[in-house]
Amino acid sequence: MAEDKQIRVTIAGANGRMGQEAVKMVQGDPGLLYVGPIDTRGTDEEVKARFAQLQPDVLVDFTTPQHVYRHLQLALQLGIRPVVGTTGLTAEQIAELTEQYKTAGLGGVIAPNFAIGAILCMKFAAMAAKYMPHVEIIELHHDRKLDAPSGTAIKTAEMIAASRNTLRQGHPDEEESIAGARGADYDGFRIHSVRLPGLVAHQEVLFGATGQTLSIRHDSISRESFMPGVNMAIKAVVNLEQLVYGLEHLLD
Numbered sequence: 058m059a060e061d062k063q064i065r066v067t068i069a070g071a072n073g074r075m076g077q078e079a080v081k082m083v084q085g086d087p088g089l090l091y092v093g094p095i096d097t098r099g100t101d102e103e104v105k106a107r108f109a110q111l112q113p114d115v116l117v118d119f120t121t122p123q124h125v126y127r128h129l130q131l132a133l134q135l136g137i138r139p140v141v142g143t144t145g146l147t148a149e150q151i152a153e154l155t156e157q158y159k160t161a162g163l164g165g166v167i168a169p170n171f172a173i174g175a176i177l178c179m180k181f182a183a184m185a186a187k188y189m190p191h192v193e194i195i196e197l198h199h200d201r202k203l204d205a206p207s208g209t210a211i212k213t214a215e216m217i218a219a220s221r222n223t224l225r226q227g228h229p230d231e232e233e234s235i236a237g238a239r240g241a242d243y244d245g246f247r248i249h250s251v252r253l254p255g256l257v258a259h260q261e262v263l264f265g266a267t268g269q270t271l272s273i274r275h276d277s278i279s280r281e282s283f284m285p286g287v288n289m290a291i292k293a294v295v296n297l298e299q300l301v302y303g304l305e306h307l308l309d
């Protein structure tokens with residue numbers, strides 16, 4: 058894509074908490090052109106007609122787990138590059154979409170978290186897990202969140218599992234007297250999800266070893282924290298020829 062051409066951006070979920078921040082960010086960048094919102098709660102024909110009217114290069118998605126898979130399929134059919142922040146896609150869906158985008162040679166970004174500090178938290182946790190394999194993840198979010206565990210916690214768990222020798226933690230005879238007390242099991246370690254008003258997006262990764270503990274924590278205290286990452290992904294995706302899962306792949 059020519060360097061001096063503005064990138065045409067549409068946003069799904071433009072009236073939501075993240076969408077409103079994303080509209081402001083896109084409108085504030087002279088390199089980007091906000092062509093308007095897209096709402097896909099209609100027939101395929103209606104939605105395709107709206108896309109044809111907007112002519113976007115990039116579709117930014119901050120909607121719900123229920124709609125995001127269809128959005129990625131639609132973007133593929135229409136040759137529009139997606140930048141997806143919506144969480145809740147399964148590992149199988151991501152693998153299938155990755156193959157489909159590769160075959161089409163179309164760029165896309167799925168990033169469970171766009172905040173640079175959250176990416177560092179994941180990377181540091183993966184580094185630490187190699188040497189301190191006893192680990193638990195606690196993610197904490199506002200109580201309007203639909204999915205649990207968070208996309209960030211799942212991605213963190215995947216990165217930890219890739220660098221940690223598999224180990225089933227805790228006492229072999231441990232039992233829950235209240236179901237769920239020990240959290241969700243991922244590859245032998247636990248993920249705990251906290252939902253409270255007043256929170257935005259937070260994660261703590263705790264490690265334990267003989268006589269010591271290590272905590273790695275990230276806090277997003279406002280949704281502006283995600284915007285530099287969204288901006289970076291929009292500018293990167295126009296030059297990609299495959300679907301990338303995780304902002305860390307755009308950083309190195």
Ligand SMILES: NC(=O)C1=CN([C@@H]2O[C@H](COP(=O)(O)OP(=O)(O)OC[C@H]3O[C@@H](n4cnc5c(N)ncnc54)[C@H](O)[C@@H]3O)[C@@H](O)[C@H]2O)C=CC1
Nearest residue numbers: 070072073074075096097119120124142143144169170171
């Ligand atoms: N990757 C990241 O860094 C971040 C990701 N998220 C994720 O983004 C998603 C949205 O989060 P919030 O903005 O807090 O939610 P929200 O509920 O405030 O906004 C979602 C918006 O999407 C709209 N919507 C639903 N279906 C739609 C459709 N088919 N077409 C167009 N619009 C539709 C809703 O009306 C609503 O306005 C969630 O999955 C959340 O986990 C949130 C924060 C950061």
Ligand SMILES: O=C(O)C1=N[C@H](C(=O)O)C[C@H](O)C1
Nearest residue numbers: 144169170202207208209258
């Ligand atoms: O719903 C949210 O708010 C967030 N969702 C993403 C996730 O599931 O990880 C990213 C961030 O944690 C905020």
